[in-house]
Amino acid sequence: MTAHQSTPELENAAVPSIKNPAYALSVRDSLVAIVASGFELPFIYAQLSGRLPLVGLLFCHALALVVLSFYVGSRAATGGNSVLPTMLWLAFAALGPIGGLVGAVFCLAVRFSGESDILLDEWYARISRSTEMEATDVLSERVAVDRVIGVDAPPTRSFADVIETGSIEERQAALGHIARHFHSDYLGALALALKSREPVIRVQAAAVAARIKTPLSIELGGLLAKAEHMLAGHYEPAAALGLSHQLRSISGFSLVDEAARRSALRLAAALNDRGLDILGVPIDRGENGASTSEPRGLPSPLDEGGPSGGQPSLDHRLAALSDSRADTLEESLLVNGRFAEFRQLRRARSASRVAAG
Amino acid sequence: MGIAETIRGRSSGIRSRRGVDARSRLPQADVCLIVEGCYPFVPGGVSAWIDWLFRSEPDATFSVVTLWPKRGPLQPRYQLPANVVGLDLLYLQDFGAAPARHRSAGTQVQRLGDALVDFLEQGSIERFHSVTEQLKAVRSTAPLERLFNSPLAWEVIRHMYERMMPHGSFLHFFWAWRALLGGLFATVEFALPRASLYHTISTGYAGLLAARAGLETGRPVVLTEHGIYTNERRIEILMADWVADTVDKGHNLADARFDIRDMWMRAFEAYARACYGGCARITTLYDDNQRAQRFLGADPARLQVIANGIDVSRFAEVTPAGQGDRPTMALIGRVVPIKDVKTYITTASLLRERVPELRAWVLGPLDEDPGYVGECRALVDELGLAGCVEFAGAVNVVDYLSQIHVVVLSSLSESQPLVVLEAGAAGLPFVATNVGSCREILEGRPDEHPPLGAGGLVTNVVAPAEIADAVAVLLADATMRARFGQSLKARVKRYYTSEQAAAAYGKLYRDLIGNSGRAQSPSAAGGEA
Numbered sequence: 001m002t003a004h005q006s007t008p009e010l011e012n013a014a015v016p017s018i019k020n021p022a023y024a025l026s027v028r029d030s031l032v033a034i035v036a037s038g039f040e041l042p043f044i045y046a047q048l049s050g051r052l053p054l055v056g057l058l059f060c061h062a063l064a065l066v067v068l069s070f071y072v073g074s075r076a077a078t079g080g081n082s083v084l085p086t087m088l089w090l091a092f093a094a095l096g097p098i099g100g101l102v103g104a105v106f107c108l109a110v111r112f113s114g115e116s117d118i119l120l121d122e123w124y125a126r127i128s129r130s131t132e133m134e135a136t137d138v139l140s141e142r143v144a145v146d147r148v149i150g151v152d153a154p155p156t157r158s159f160a161d162v163i164e165t166g167s168i169e170e171r172q173a174a175l176g177h178i179a180r181h182f183h184s185d186y187l188g189a190l191a192l193a194l195k196s197r198e199p200v201i202r203v204q205a206a207a208v209a210a211r212i213k214t215p216l217s218i219e220l221g222g223l224l225a226k227a228e229h230m231l232a233g234h235y236e237p238a239a240a241l242g243l244s245h246q247l248r249s250i251s252g253f254s255l256v257d258e259a260a261r262r263s264a265l266r267l268a269a270a271l272n273d274r275g276l277d278i279l280g281v282p283i284d285r286g287e288n289g290a291s292t293s294e295p296r297g298l299p300s301p302l303d304e305g306g307p308s309g310g311q312p313s314l315d316h317r318l319a320a321l322s323d324s325r326a327d328t329l330e331e332s333l334l335v336n337g338r339f340a341e342f343r344q345l346r347r348a349r350s351a352s353r354v355a356a357g
Numbered sequence: 358m359g360i361a362e363t364i365r366g367r368s369s370g371i372r373s374r375r376g377v378d379a380r381s382r383l384p385q386a387d388v389c390l391i392v393e394g395c396y397p398f399v400p401g402g403v404s405a406w407i408d409w410l411f412r413s414e415p416d417a418t419f420s421v422v423t424l425w426p427k428r429g430p431l432q433p434r435y436q437l438p439a440n441v442v443g444l445d446l447l448y449l450q451d452f453g454a455a456p457a458r459h460r461s462a463g464t465q466v467q468r469l470g471d472a473l474v475d476f477l478e479q480g481s482i483e484r485f486h487s488v489t490e491q492l493k494a495v496r497s498t499a500p501l502e503r504l505f506n507s508p509l510a511w512e513v514i515r516h517m518y519e520r521m522m523p524h525g526s527f528l529h530f531f532w533a534w535r536a537l538l539g540g541l542f543a544t545v546e547f548a549l550p551r552a553s554l555y556h557t558i559s560t561g562y563a564g565l566l567a568a569r570a571g572l573e574t575g576r577p578v579v580l581t582e583h584g585i586y587t588n589e590r591r592i593e594i595l596m597a598d599w600v601a602d603t604v605d606k607g608h609n610l611a612d613a614r615f616d617i618r619d620m621w622m623r624a625f626e627a628y629a630r631a632c633y634g635g636c637a638r639i640t641t642l643y644d645d646n647q648r649a650q651r652f653l654g655a656d657p658a659r660l661q662v663i664a665n666g667i668d669v670s671r672f673a674e675v676t677p678a679g680q681g682d683r684p685t686m687a688l689i690g691r692v693v694p695i696k697d698v699k700t701y702i703t704t705a706s707l708l709r710e711r712v713p714e715l716r717a718w719v720l721g722p723l724d725e726d727p728g729y730v731g732e733c734r735a736l737v738d739e740l741g742l743a744g745c746v747e748f749a750g751a752v753n754v755v756d757y758l759s760q761i762h763v764v765v766l767s768s769l770s771e772s773q774p775l776v777v778l779e780a781g782a783a784g785l786p787f788v789a790t791n792v793g794s795c796r797e798i799l800e801g802r803p804d805e806h807p808p809l810g811a812g813g814l815v816t817n818v819v820a821p822a823e824i825a826d827a828v829a830v831l832l833a834d835a836t837m838r839a840r841f842g843q844s845l846k847a848r849v850k851r852y853y854t855s856e857q858a859a860a861a862y863g864k865l866y867r868d869l870i871g872n873s874g875r876a877q878s879p880s881a882a883g884g885e886a
Binding site (some may be wrong): 138142146154157159162166172175176177178199200202205207211254255258259322328 | 523525585594595604605606607608609610614618645648649654661694697701705706739740769770792817818819821822865
C-alpha cells in the first residue's frame with residue numbers, strides 16, 4: 001500500500017462546515033452578473049442613440065439571458081445552490097443591466113455576511129422545527145449504530161454447521177474468522193473443512209491449519225502448564241473439568257504433535273481422577289494401576305449398581321455435598337464414562353430433592 | 358503459420374514503464390506474455406514454466422511485461438532466451454505523481470465513480486471497458502498519475518464511499534481505494550507493447566492489463582492459470598490481519614453489510630471476471646480449477662486443460678527398489694511449511710511401529726526456510742527417528758529413485774506437482790494428499806479411455822495416520838506397488854510429457870494468431886496497437 005500522506009482535505013475531513021451552502025455564493029457569481037450587465041450597456045447606448053433597432057437590443061438581451069441560463073444550469077449540475085443565481089437571472093431578465101448590477105451587489109453582500117447567515121440559519125431551524133440532521137449527527141449515528149452487531153441480521157449459525165452445509169463464500173468466511181480469531185473451540189469446524197469435498201475449502205483449511213499451528217501449540221502449552229499447576233495443589237473442581245474437556249478436544253486434532261497429544265490426554269485424565277478423588281468416588285484403575293483416560297463407552301444394564309468396597313454410600317456422600325460440588329461430580333462421572341454411577345447419582349439427587357420437599 | 362519464422366530483434370535490457378518512445382521502435386513480438394510477481398526475478402514455479410515455454414516455442418518471438426509491486430533492486434534469475442525481444446516492468450504501487458490542480462465537473466466525478474463502483478461490485482469486460490473509457494475522458498486533461506492525487510480523485514473516492522459503504526470507516530476505505538485502484542490506474546496508463554497475441558499467466562492486475570490489450574487492440578488474449586489467483590487472494594485477504602474490520606459482525610457470517618475486506622475480495626473477483634470475459638481461451642492445468650473459473654463467469658466454451666509435462670526420457674533407466682531392499686519412502690520437495698514435512702515425519706513415526714526397518718528420506722533444498730527445517734529436525738529428535746528420517750538436501754532425484762519403494766507428498770497445497778509425474782515416469786507408486794491435481798494424476802480423469810488404473814493412493818491433508826496406513830499397504834505388497842507404478846508410468850507417458858504440452862501451446866498460438874497474424878478477440882473493441 002502507498003505510504004500514508006496527509007492532505008488538507010484529510011486533515012479537515014472531520015471538521016464540519018459551519019457555513020450554510022445555501023448562501024455560499026462565490027465572488028464569481030457577482031462577476032458574472034457584472035459582465036452580463038457590461039455586455040448590454042453598449043447595445044443600450046447604441047439603441048438610445050438610434051444606431052440599433054429595439055429588436056436588435058432585445059436579441060442581445062435574449063442572448064445574454066441564454067448564456068446566464070447555462071451558468072445557472074452548471075451551478076446546479078456541480079451540486080451548488082442555484083437559488084440566488086436564479087434570482088439574479090430573473091432580475092437581469094426583468095431589469096437588464098440595472099437588475100444585473102443590483103443582483104451583483106446583493107450577492108457580494110450575502111458572500112461577506114457569513115456570521116449573520118449562521119445566526120439566521122439557526123433561527124430558521126428553530127422556527128421551522130427542522131428535522132434535517134446535521135452532517136456530524138449523521139456521521140456519529142453511522143458510527144454508533146451501523147458498525148455494531150446487527151440486530152436485523154439472520155441468526156448466527158455454528159461454524160461446524162456452516163462448514164458442512166454453507167455456501168462456498170460462507171465456508172470461506174468461517175475459515176477466515178477461524179484464522180484471524182483462533183480459539184481451540186474452532187478445531188472441530190477446521191477438521192471438517194480439511195476433509196471437505198470442495199478443493200477450494202480444503203486448500204483454505206490447510207492454509208488455516210498451517211497458520212494456527214503456532215498459536216495452537218502455544219495455547220496447548222499454556223493449558224498443559226495450567227493442568228500441572230492444578231495437579232500440584234491448586235485444584236479447583238469446576239475449572240479442572242473444563243480444562244480436562246478442553247485438553248481432550250485439542251488432543252483429538254491431527255495438527256497436535258504426538259508427544260503433546262499424549263501429555264494432553266494424560267493430564268486430562270489426571271484432572272478428572274483428582275476431581276473424583278476429592279469427591280470421594282473410587283477411581284477405576286487398569287491392570288497397571290493407571291487410571292482410565294478414555295470414556296469406557298455405554299454400560300450394559302448389568303453395570304447398574306453402587307460403587308463397591310468399603311466406601312460410604314452415595315446417599316451419605318451426597319448429603320455432604322453442596323449443589324455445585326454435586327454438579328461437578330456428575331460432570332466428572334460423565335466425562336469418565338462412568339454412566340452407571342452417573343445415573344445412580346442423578347436418581348439419588350432427585351430423591352433427595354423430593355425428600356427435602 | 359503466423360508465428361514469425363525469424364527472430365526480429367532482441368533487447369537484452371529491462372525497460373521501466375516510462376520507456377514508451379524506445380518501445381515504438383522495437384519489433385512486434387508474436388506473443389506478449391504478461392506476468393505478475395515472478396519471471397524473471399523469482400526462481401522456480403511459474404517462472405520455470407515461463408522459461409520452459411520460451412524454449413519450447415523457439416519459432417515464436419515473445420515480449421514480457423512483468424508487473425511488480427514497487428521499485429527496488431531486482432536481480433534477474435533467468436537468462437532471457439534469444440526469442441524474447443523485450444522485457445517491460447510495470448510498478449503497481451508506485452502510481453501517482455504531483456497533484457494536478459484539476460477540478461472537474463460533478464457529472465464527471467459521478468460518471469467515473471459510478472463506472473468504478475459498477476465494475477468493482479459486479480465486474481465484467483463491459484464494465485471494465487466503461488471504466489477505461491471514463492478514465493480516457495478524464496486523462497484528456499492531465500496524465501492519470503497526476504490526477505490520481507488530484508481533487509478529482511478525492512471527489513471520486515467520496516462518491517464511491519457513499520455508494521459502497523457509507524456505514525464503514527472512510528479512512529480505511531480511502532487507503533484501500535488508493536491501493537486497489539492505484540494498480541488499476543497503472544494498468545490503464547501503461548503503454549502496451551505491440552504483439553499479435555497477449556498471454557497472461559494469471560488474472561489480477563496482469564489479467565486486467567491483458568483484458569485492456571484485447572479491448573484496445575482487438576488482438577486475441579489467452580489466460581493460463583496454474584493456481585486460481587482469485588482464490589489465493591481471497592484466502593490471503595480472509596486471513597489477513599492488515600485488513601481492518603470496521604463493522605462488528607461478531608460470528609454472524611450472514612451479515613451482509615459491506616466492509617473493507619469485502620471490498621478487497623470483490624475487487625479481485627471483478628478483475629478476474631473482466632479477464633475471463635476478455636479472453637479467447639482460458640487454459641489451466643487440471644479439471645478441478647475449471648470449477649472456480651466457471652464460478653467467476655468464465656465461458657465454459659473457452660476453457661481448456663493443458664497439463665504440464667516432463668521429459669520422461671530422464672527416468673527411463675530407473676528400476677524401482679525390490680522387496681529385499683530396505684523399506685524406503687521419500688518426500689521429494691523443498692522443506693517448507695506448505696509441504697507439511699512435519700506430517701510426513703509424524704507419519705514415519707507411526708509407520709515405524711509397523712515397519713521397524715523403515716527409512717524415510719526427505720529429498721529437497723533446506724535453505725529456503727531454515728527455521729522450519731530446525732523445527733522438523735527437532736521433531737525428528739523428539740520422536741526418536743534419528744536413524745529413520747534423513748534430510749538429504751538438494752540432490753539429483755534420479756540417483757535416489759531406484760532405492761525408493763513409495764514416494765509421498767504430504768503438501769497442504771499444490772497445483773500440478775511435477776514430482777508426481779517424475780515418480781510416475783520412473784514407475785514408482787505414490788501416496789499424495791488430496792491437493793491440486795494429485796487425484797487426477799493418480800486416479801485418472803473421468804474421461805480417460807481406456808482407463809489405466811490407479812497409480813497410487815490419495816489421503817486427506819494433515820492426516821499422518823491415513824498416510825501411514827496407505828504407505829504400509831504399499832510397502833507390504835510388491836504386486837500392488839508394481840501395478841500402481843506401471844499404471845502411473847503409462848498415464849504420464851500418455852498425458853504428461855513435455856512434448857505434448859509444448860505442442861498444445863504451439864497449436865493454441867497458431868489457432869488464435871492465424872495465418873494473417875491477426876485475430877479478433879471476443880471482446881474486441883477495434884483499434885490497433
